Amino acid sequence: MGVMDQVELPKPVKYVFNWGRKYSLWCFNFGLACCAIEFIAASTSRHDFIRHGVIPFAHGPRQADLLVVSGTLTDKMAPAVKRLYEEMPEPKYVISFGSCANCGGPYWDSYSVTKGVDQIIPVDVYVPGCPPRPEALLDGIIALQDMIQKESLKERIAGRRLDPITLGADEPLPSDSSPALPSGGRAP
Amino acid sequence: MSDLSTRERVHPGSAPGEDFHLEIVGDGDFQTADMKLSIGPAHPATHGVFRIVLEMDGERVTGARPVIGYMHRGFEKLAEHRDYRQIKALVNRHDWLSGFSNELGVALAVERMMEMEVPDRAQWIRMLLAEWNRILNHLMFIGSYAIELGAITPMFYAFREREDIQHLLESATGGRLHFTYNQVGGLKIDLPKGFLRQSTELSALIRKRVPDYHDLVLGNDIFQARTVGVGPLPPEVALSLGVTGPTLHATGVPEDSRVTEPYLKYGEIDVDVPVGENGDSFDRFYCLLARISASLDIIDQIHDHLPAGPVNTKLPKMVKAPEGATYLRTENPLGQLGYWLESDGGRTPWRLKMRTPSFSNVQAIPYLLEGVLVPDAIAVLGSVFFVVGDIDR
């Protein structure tokens, strides 16, 4: 990355740089289960996330900026996911798409399912749902783009990430008696 | 990377004792090496986390060994810890392209054991939605098989139709992929007002669009050049392996449990089972495409037959299947889905075995791949239609 990881960019340069980065996310879809179908649905003409600058044609992890883990991660698959993630060049982002990738989902008590992809790789945006609608993925992508706009590339390459975003955690719950999250909705 | 062993560096998730070294054959100046090529578990050609190890002599595949289990989520164990309502939520997730048909089988098996009479209307609606689900599934494979052969456009067409059908099904069930609409003794709720009109319109619309797929994919010269005569499967081998669904129909065996063992009301209508002749990749795809038209015919018949009345029965407070065992199979989009339900009289099944079509169909891949060229291997692999979750459960 040359000097990017050495010096903090001046604010205007950083702004333009991040603006460019956030609208050219080459995306590698790690389609594992049901959610992968909704990912494909999000990439086709009805929902069309290419209009948001997400390009789902990365030929492999080495050409990708964004890894979308969509589906159930099993213990047998986990080493491969970790390896693919490590093949991606920095700066790299991960969207955990669907309940299984977030926390195990309906397979929370299974003997062979890894309870969340964040146990092996760091996640930037969690999209809940089983499976989430394509609109939810669009929402997650926009949240990620906001995050990219805010962050400093130097910090990112040094491994200091912003807090991950959980979609929908900011929304008021239907019942007011439920306890509020202490950090204002963002997951710790 | 430091925590991965050398073997995993060579290939992630490879089993112990598997060596990827080159085996030298021949002697003197004519020494050559057979190569082992591992495709997957994350490879575009295997649509899903499916891995296959090819042994190759030059460009020719001399042996193939599928490695499965990357999507094994332990459904059968989890089902023993959930009651009959909760199983539905898991069961329609194993084959994520045919959620409705999956949950239908469980509901039918429990109803059979409890000797429950399901209202006529519920049975007809179940058939209607099962057929829509079949089209939904086949459209996905039409798109993905074309992508594997290098054509990206059919996917966009297929998803245009898929979105329309999903919209229709969502209006009744509330789900896009996992419907959870069946329940023991009937359905969750009756169809919404206007569903039949929309269903009729959509059926006509898709019927009008089906010729597009014939022109775009099946009639395409490149498609034919890559599939005709590639990977033929003899019927007796298919039966011995337990291959069912379009893959079996392509070999010329019209074995379809909607016809031979009618469940629901399939006995009262005409069910057309398209069959192929040679059992090659082209025939498999042809059967898949022709089944869409066949399902549309069934849907139109259901529209004419659908009676009025209730859609569910009064259930006991606790659904408990009596002690005993039953085997029930239904015609899932990809083949025959069988449930072995064994109960000890409790609230949860004692044993729920799912015989999935993909598991049996994928067993045919080593047979099919022997002797084909590498580019054909992809064409064969894609034409044995499978869903990885359906293999591994």
Added chain:
Amino acid sequence: MTDVLARQDRALTPEETEALLRDRLGDQILSSSTDFATFTVWVAPGGWHAAAQLCRDESLLAYDLFDCLLGVDARDDGFDVVAVLYSTSTGNRICLRTRCEGGRDAPVCPSLTDVYRGADWMERETYDMFGIDFPGHPGLEPRILTVENFEGWPLRKDFHLASRVAKPWPGVNEPAELDDEGNVIEREPEVGGAPGPYDLDKAMAEQARAVNASEEDQEEGEGTGDDAQASGSEQQDEDEAPAPELDQETYDKLIAEGKSERIARSKAKAALIKKQRAGGGDTGGGGSDEGDGGDDQPSAAEKAEARRKEQAEARRKKAEERAAETGQDDDASDEGAPGADDEEEQA
């Protein structure tokens, strides 16, 4: 058998099929049933292979489609193996069932791979799930579905799900753990040393419980808190008016900033508690002791209780401070966003 042989034009009934099998295999056929529309024939382990062979080769039976093969846990008797066969010519289905030899320790069942090719993977799967050995199978290892170094046989009933032992069922009731009267069946956790995350969960749950307990104690002592206590507080000290639930100032400010009501309320609550801590921190602990009516000397147990409370209090304070900090961080980052948008507009 002649009457059976004469009727080649139609499919055999279950009774005729059983008679045919008995005729060929003798006492290897144990019994049969047609319960729940499923024709099941019990076969002795010795006749397992021969029965399958006969079912395939006998032209009257002609079971050509190998449907599936599965294992069933038969409690103390070991394991059963069921093979489901189907005939495309007659439309009949038969379920052959046998009990494995070797009990629960070393179940063994002859392999059918030389009769039906489809038995290959089915037997590998059954081996993977139950640990049943199939002599004659070309290779049961490596395990077909589970991860290579998996320990145990998942579908055996004595294999317990570690997650379920470590973590309670999140729903209202637990389907598998209740008996007919709805009483909870106590089950001893048999799997020791649950994996890390669940230990963490348990620790967090305990911490939360401790915090809740100390809060309840405090509320009883101070007389602050919910509406019910506010109405009752008139009887108590007049000078200690029922404190408002949240810091109105902060709440209004946050609402004005356009935050959602719930976030504003929770933040305002935190702000109020922070203020109270800063203002009169010593009233809390002292008040509760008096409230208990302390004419006796505090016993050792009470002392320990007080210490525990103090610790819980300190922990809670820390947690709140952390929460407040992260809240501020969030505010700062949220404010960053509109600024960036402005710049975008200017650009």
